[in-house]
Amino acid sequence: MNNSFGLNHIIQFFLFVALQVLLMDNLALYSMGFCFIYVAFLLYLPLTINRVWLLVLGFAVGFTVDVFYDTMGIHAAASVLLAFLRPHVLNLLTPRDGYDSSDAVNIHVMGTRWFLTYAFTLILLHHMAVFFLETINFQTALYTMAKTLLSTLFTGIVVVIIQLLFFSPKRERIDYR
Amino acid sequence: MRNLFAFIYRFRAFLVFLLLEVLCIFLIVRYNTYQGAAFFNSANRYVGQVLDFQSGITDYFRLTDINQTLASENAALRQELMQFRLATEIDSTATLDTTYFAPTDSSLALPYHLKASRVINNSVRRMNNYLTIAKGTADGIQPGMGVVSPHGVVGRIKTVSERYATVTSLLHSQMLISAKLQKDNTFGTIKWQGGDYRTALLDYIPLHVKPEKGDTVVTSGFNTVFPEGIMVGTISSIEQEPDKSFYTIGVKLSVDFAQLSYVYVVENTYKQERDSLEQNTGIITDEQ
Numbered sequence: 001m002n003n004s005f006g007l008n009h010i011i012q013f014f015l016f017v018a019l020q021v022l023l024m025d026n027l028a029l030y031s032m033g034f035c036f037i038y039v040a041f042l043l044y045l046p047l048t049i050n051r052v053w054l055l056v057l058g059f060a061v062g063f064t065v066d067v068f069y070d071t072m073g074i075h076a077a078a079s080v081l082l083a084f085l086r087p088h089v090l091n092l093l094t095p096r097d098g099y100d101s102s103d104a105v106n107i108h109v110m111g112t113r114w115f116l117t118y119a120f121t122l123i124l125l126h127h128m129a130v131f132f133l134e135t136i137n138f139q140t141a142l143y144t145m146a147k148t149l150l151s152t153l154f155t156g157i158v159v160v161i162i163q164l165l166f167f168s169p170k171r172e173r174i175d176y177r
Numbered sequence: 178m179r180n181l182f183a184f185i186y187r188f189r190a191f192l193v194f195l196l197l198e199v200l201c202i203f204l205i206v207r208y209n210t211y212q213g214a215a216f217f218n219s220a221n222r223y224v225g226q227v228l229d230f231q232s233g234i235t236d237y238f239r240l241t242d243i244n245q246t247l248a249s250e251n252a253a254l255r256q257e258l259m260q261f262r263l264a265t266e267i268d269s270t271a272t273l274d275t276t277y278f279a280p281t282d283s284s285l286a287l288p289y290h291l292k293a294s295r296v297i298n299n300s301v302r303r304m305n306n307y308l309t310i311a312k313g314t315a316d317g318i319q320p321g322m323g324v325v326s327p328h329g330v331v332g333r334i335k336t337v338s339e340r341y342a343t344v345t346s347l348l349h350s351q352m353l354i355s356a357k358l359q360k361d362n363t364f365g366t367i368k369w370q371g372g373d374y375r376t377a378l379l380d381y382i383p384l385h386v387k388p389e390k391g392d393t394v395v396t397s398g399f400n401t402v403f404p405e406g407i408m409v410g411t412i413s414s415i416e417q418e419p420d421k422s423f424y425t426i427g428v429k430l431s432v433d434f435a436q437l438s439y440v441y442v443v444e445n446t447y448k449q450e451r452d453s454l455e456q457n458t459g460i461i462t463d464e465q
Contacts, residue, residue: 073204
């Protein structure tokens with residue numbers, strides 16, 4: 001993984017949004033578990049990305065999904081929240097000797113425990129925002145919580161699977177240019 | 178002044194965050210009540226093209242079902258047509274002597290036009306569900322028109338672009354549809370409360386009527402959106418809660434929203450006349 005925002009991430013943006021809109025839209029477990037895989041785009045961004053830039057990207061990806069889902073603003077709000085919280089979560093999870101310059105969001109590099117804590121915390125917060133903004137009221141809070149938990153599990157597992165399949169275990173990618 | 182700029186610079190991430198969240202909340206609130214031309218939603222031209230492409234592929238997998246529905250609808254329509262033809266053959270008023278000739282009463286003609294359209298995007302599992310159809314202003318679709326399928330009521334047009342339109346599905350937490358019991362014309366309101374997409378709630382049926390399981394619920398025709406007598410569903414459960422003066426009635430919807438592929442948009446040619454009359458007389462029209 002490169003440590004700066006590049007073509008790689010732009011491709012990921014379109015890939016994840018397409019995956020979300022074309023495929024994941026039709027998948028729902030027990031009509032309660034939803035997969036919002038587009039958050040993976042925000043999760044996989046470089047560790048040292050500028051905070052303001054991250055917020056703008058969060059808004060962009062959320063808004064794009066909103067346009068397809070006719071949920072004006074809901075996914076954008078949740079994604080901006082995720083983008084805002086991400087640096088804080090990263091701070092909390094700093095390894096003992098700080099982040100290396102070659103560190104990236106990669107399950108092989110950072111270790112399973114680090115990655116699972118990082119991914120599941122952020123996904124949980126994002127999904128909670130989405131589902132509570134969707135219902136607005138708190139009368140069905142229990143049902144909404146159940147939906148949030150199942151969906152977090154679903155999205156989290158897909159995020160981990162994508163890591164295991166497509167991210168190389170090498171610490172630094174060899175640049176052939 | 179410099180301190181102020183330094184302050185803003187220091188907390189720029191937080192301020193941008195606040196700004197974007199406020200923008201999002203504004204969008205959410207505005208879109209909930211918004212009806213009109215489409216900009217940033219699935220009726221948007223480019224978004225519509227993507228969804229059109231997608232449904233172009235997935236439609237092939239449902240071709241058998243679609244054909245079956247269309248064939249059975251054709252059969253039903255043919256049967257109705259046959260009855261009418263029989264009736265006109267028996268009725269000989271038109272061939273009578275010219276003195277007795279009664280021209281067809283134009284007020285009996287139904288003011289409704291139907292426009293068939295393909296569904297290119299659909300959802301049933303969210304709290305607020307929408308459909309996208311591949312017809313827009315170019316085909317005469319306007320916001321506020323009703324949408325029905327061969328099996329019953331589907332929803333109402335929300336926003337339109339030139340070639341696409343979004344439909345607020347009956348499965349929307351703020352959608353209300355005026356309905357009545359077919360057997361005794363008691364009217365109530367259909368609403369959906371989330372969860373199962375096969376059942377909705379029929380509210381405001383007073384306690385003196387005796388609804389039974391299996392009774393048919395149809396649209397009331399008390400507004401200009403839907404014609405009278407369009408199927409909504411059948412009663413599946415009746416509860417009488419002690420602290421309420423109305424029944425809580427569960428209705429099994431006749432439309433399978435997960436299987437929608439073709440719908441009809443209902444255009445009421447008398448809509449404007451009726452709406453303006455009701456508004457001028459001070460009757461607040463039921464917006465749904």
